[in-house]
Amino acid sequence: MKKGFIDSQKLKISFSILNSLVILLVVSTLSFFFLKYDKNLMEDFYKENCTNLTNGYAQTIDAFLFNYTDTVNALTPFDIADLDEKQIHKRLLSYPKEKINQDFECIYYINRDNKAYASDGSILELSSYSFINEIFFEGKTYTISDPFISPRTGNYIIVFAKGIFNKDGAPRGVLCASVNLQTFHHKIANLKSTESETISIIDTTGSFILHPKADMMFKKYTPADEEFSKYSTDYLSRSQSGCIETVNFNNERVTLVYQTMEATGWTLCVSVARNNFDSFYYDFLKKLILITVITMIVLLGIEIYIMDVFQKKQLLATNFDPLTNFYSRVHFEKESEKVIKHYPNSKFMLIECDIHGFKFINQNYGVEPANKLLIFIADKIRNFTKDMNACVGRGFADHFYIFCKIDSVHASMKVFKEYCAQLNNDIKNYEIPCFMKYGIAFSMTKDKEKNVSITELIGQASFAKSTLKDNLINQYAIYNSKLLEKVNRERYIETHMEQALQNNEFFVMYQPKIDLHSDSIVGAEALVRWYNPEQGLITPDEFIPLFERNGFIKKLDFFVYDKVFHFLDSQVRNNRRVVTISVNMSRNHSKPEKFVHDFMNLFKNYSIPRNLIEVELIERSFMNENTLKEFTELLHKEGFTVAMDDFGSGESSLNMLTQIPVDVLKFDRTFLLSSTTENGIIDQTSANFLETLIKLSKTLNKQTIFEGVETESQRDFLKSINCDQVQGFFYSKPLTESDFTKLMEGK
Ligand code: C2E
Numbered sequence: 211m212k213k214g215f216i217d218s219q220k221l222k223i224s225f226s227i228l229n230s231l232v233i234l235l236v237v238s239t240l241s242f243f244f245l246k247y248d249k250n251l252m253e254d255f256y257k258e259n260c261t262n263l264t265n266g267y268a269q270t271i272d273a274f275l276f277n278y279t280d281t282v283n284a285l286t287p288f289d290i291a292d293l294d295e296k297q298i299h300k301r302l303l304s305y306p307k308e309k310i311n312q313d314f315e316c317i318y319y320i321n322r323d324n325k326a327y328a329s330d331g332s333i334l335e336l337s338s339y340s341f342i343n344e345i346f347f348e349g350k351t352y353t354i355s356d357p358f359i360s361p362r363t364g365n366y367i368i369v370f371a372k373g374i375f376n377k378d379g380a381p382r383g384v385l386c387a388s389v390n391l392q393t394f395h396h397k398i399a400n401l402k403s404t405e406s407e408t409i410s411i412i413d414t415t416g417s418f419i420l421h422p423k424a425d426m427m428f429k430k431y432t433p434a435d436e437e438f439s440k441y442s443t444d445y446l447s448r449s450q451s452g453c454i455e456t457v458n459f460n461n462e463r464v465t466l467v468y469q470t471m472e473a474t475g476w477t478l479c480v481s482v483a484r485n486n487f488d489s490f491y492y493d494f495l496k497k498l499i500l501i502t503v504i505t506m507i508v509l510l511g512i513e514i515y516i517m518d519v520f521q522k523k524q525l526l527a528t529n530f531d532p533l534t535n536f537y538s539r540v541h542f543e544k545e546s547e548k549v550i551k552h553y554p555n556s557k558f559m560l561i562e563c564d565i566h567g568f569k570f571i572n573q574n575y576g577v578e579p580a581n582k583l584l585i586f587i588a589d590k591i592r593n594f595t596k597d598m599n600a601c602v603g604r605g606f607a608d609h610f611y612i613f614c615k616i617d618s619v620h621a622s623m624k625v626f627k628e629y630c631a632q633l634n635n636d637i638k639n640y641e642i643p644c645f646m647k648y649g650i651a652f653s654m655t656k657d658k659e660k661n662v663s664i665t666e667l668i669g670q671a672s673f674a675k676s677t678l679k680d681n682l683i684n685q686y687a688i689y690n691s692k693l694l695e696k697v698n699r700e701r702y703i704e705t706h707m708e709q710a711l712q713n714n715e716f717f718v719m720y721q722p723k724i725d726l727h728s729d730s731i732v733g734a735e736a737l738v739r740w741y742n743p744e745q746g747l748i749t750p751d752e753f754i755p756l757f758e759r760n761g762f763i764k765k766l767d768f769f770v771y772d773k774v775f776h777f778l779d780s781q782v783r784n785n786r787r788v789v790t791i792s793v794n795m796s797r798n799h800s801k802p803e804k805f806v807h808d809f810m811n812l813f814k815n816y817s818i819p820r821n822l823i824e825v826e827l828i829e830r831s832f833m834n835e836n837t838l839k840e841f842t843e844l845l846h847k848e849g850f851t852v853a854m855d856d857f858g859s860g861e862s863s864l865n866m867l868t869q870i871p872v873d874v875l876k877f878d879r880t881f882l883l884s885s886t887t888e889n890g891i892i893d894q895t896s897a898n899f900l901e902t903l904i905k906l907s908k909t910l911n912k913q914t915i916f917e918g919v920e921t922e923s924q925r926d927f928l929k930s931i932n933c934d935q936v937q938g939f940f941y942s943k944p945l946t947e948s949d950f951t952k953l954m955e956g957k
């Protein structure tokens with residue numbers, strides 16, 4: 211039991227771990243497949259990231275450019291419209307460009323004749339540049355040029371220009387600053403967040419004005435791969451924005467995000483190598499799986515910890531019964547085993563008890579009063595065991611267990627009986643009437659090896675208790691091996707009785723009754739016997755009490771009546787000598803009318819004079835005298851005589867002699883047994899008493915018969931006090947039908 215209990219706890223934990231591992235496996239697998247198959251989602255997410263990045267770059271570059279334009283604008287706080295060109299040039303020379311913006315290479319004033327006055331003092335004759343035309347002819351106030359070669363330095367420059375207007379609004383000149391393209395490149399190179407990105411810019415004509423490879427500068431590009439050839443720099447410069455898969459100048463697969471910039475109309479392109487996405491994706495995947503696994507392991511740990519705490523609490527909770535505070539059944543066994551181990555060569559006593567009909571009490575009085583009763587009984591048990599150093603436990607419902615080491619069976623039974631008497635007394639004053647049943651088992655062996663286990667002891671006590679069944683006379687039963695044999699035998703009888711009746715294994719024997727005056731046979735008693743092919747002869751002592759308990763006796767009685775009627779009928783038909791045969795009526799028959807009705811139904815099948823039948827009634831504690839009276843009167847009505855069997859053995863009162871109109875008083879065998887001394891003589895006091903009884907019976911007009919007459923002196927004594935008849939081994943044991951017939955025939 212103990213073992214099983216612990217195993218089941220272990221099993222629970224193992225199941226929990228297994229359960230968590232399965233969940234872990236399922237979740238990880240699902241996440242893996244979800245991510246693997248939802249790569250598109252990831253890709254969209256990745257592209258969005260790239261687009262945002264590009265957008266950020268574009269805004270930053272625009273901010274640089276606008277900043278240059280703003281600075282040029284700030285160069286004209288003076289009203290240069292009022293100045294002539296020489297004066298303007300002079301002014302320009304007084305503004306050192308490094309104080310204005312470090313990135314400015316040179317500042318120019320360009321007049322309507324495309325004559326440029328540079329801040330370094332030089333004067334240039336310019337050809338027609340589109341940024342000049344935009345101000346002079348297209349009405350723009352500000353503009354930024356595409357990169358071109360500076361006629362002054364021969365380097366690529368970008369020009370930030372602002373128109374100078376007359377009071378009437380007509381353009382009169384352009385103030386502008388040049389920034390070396392290399393300077394611009396440096397600024398943008400600093401923007402890059404990772405090495406895997408490539409930033410390039412395409413101008414409005416579709417040529418690269420920024421590219422990591424110098425030989426691509428100021429060139430257009432169309433991918434060689436046919437699949438992507440439409441994504442030429444021309445196409446990109448014409449489109450607003452987008453994110454595409456294409457190939458770069460090295461023919462590597464890339465994700466390319468492009469966007470037109472506000473300040474210049476140039477197109478910013480950011481390309482990221484395709485394998486970057488893959489590693490980004492797998493990095494993400496790895497991190498996700500790692501997080502999932504760690505989370506699950508943490509959860510598993512928490513679960514195991516909680517289970518552990520729960521299990522400890524559970525064990526604690528199951529150690530004690532909350533209602534009575536006794537040990538739980540499992541803990542009781544554990545503690546009792548400890549006691550057995552601690553006192554190896556000792557005697558032990560185990561008591562198992564319950565309340566008779568507790569189920570009924572529970573149903574009729576309700577759970578709460580029933581629980582109160584359990585507490586009441588538990589208190590009594592606690593009192594009883596307080597000096598015994600006993601283990602006390604409560605099992606299912608009303609089952610209590612007491613286990614203790616004892617010095618002697620006799621002494622412990624004495625204490626137990628005192629306790630029983632005390633408890634019975636206390637129960638009488640308790641609001642719910644009840645009756646306790648006890649099964650007791652002893653462990654007596656001094657040989658340690660042979661000591662029975664606590665589980666066996668419980669089994670034995672429980673078995674002993676079960677033999678009490680509904681018996682309300684015995685309150686306890688002690689287990690011994692004979693009890694087990696007896697119960698097994700009873701089980702055998704119960705399972706075979708019906709079949710035995712059908713197989714005619716029951717038969718009737720006849721014991722003669724002798725008239726003491728004439729010394730002749732005047733009657734016989736029909737006594738049933740059972741011959742079982744497997745078990746041999748089974749005596750009524752064994753099976754009649756059992757059949758009375760299980761009710762089978764009623765059937766058997768009628769079987770015997772039938773056999774007796776049949777025997778008498780054939781004797782009468784064959785003109786043989788017949789005497790009155792008495793049949794026994796068991797105490798189970800409780801309805802006089804039904805019994806007599808069934809009796810007559812059977813009797814009518816035969817032609818037997820009614821005076822040849824006598825019915826022996828038996829006293830019964832639970833039936834009132836009126837019922838016995840009714841049985842007697844109804845049988846009398848049908849013409850049968852009635853005897854009171856075993857008179858004086860039970861609770862019969864002399865009063866009954868006058869109440870029940872039986873014809874014969876059949877005195878119980880115990881009368882003679884208790885009256886006969888060791889040397890076979892009837893003692894004087896008993897003799898006087900029996901003589902008075904016979905006289906009294908005669909006065910009441912009753913025939914008298916003594917059963918169990920075994921000796922001549924008993925017979926002589928009975929004859930001397932005027933007893934009418936005797937039945938006993940002195941004359942004859944019960945005889946088989948044929949032996950009885952022979953005896954009657956005088957053979
Ligand atoms: P009972 O009706 O009082 O039967 C008398 C019993 O005393 C018989 O035991 C008989 O064999 C026994 N007996 C007779 N003379 C002597 C004697 O000198 N010394 C001793 N020691 N015993 C003597 P049996 O046949 O074993 O029956 C026992 C009881 O079983 C009967 O007691 C009766 O109560 C019951 N019984 C027997 N047959 C039937 C039956 O057919 N129906 C019913 N209902 N009960 C029966």
Ligand code: MG
Binds near residue numbers: 735794826855
């Ligand atoms: Mg009898």
Ligand code: MG
Binds near residue numbers: 855856876
């Ligand atoms: Mg009798």
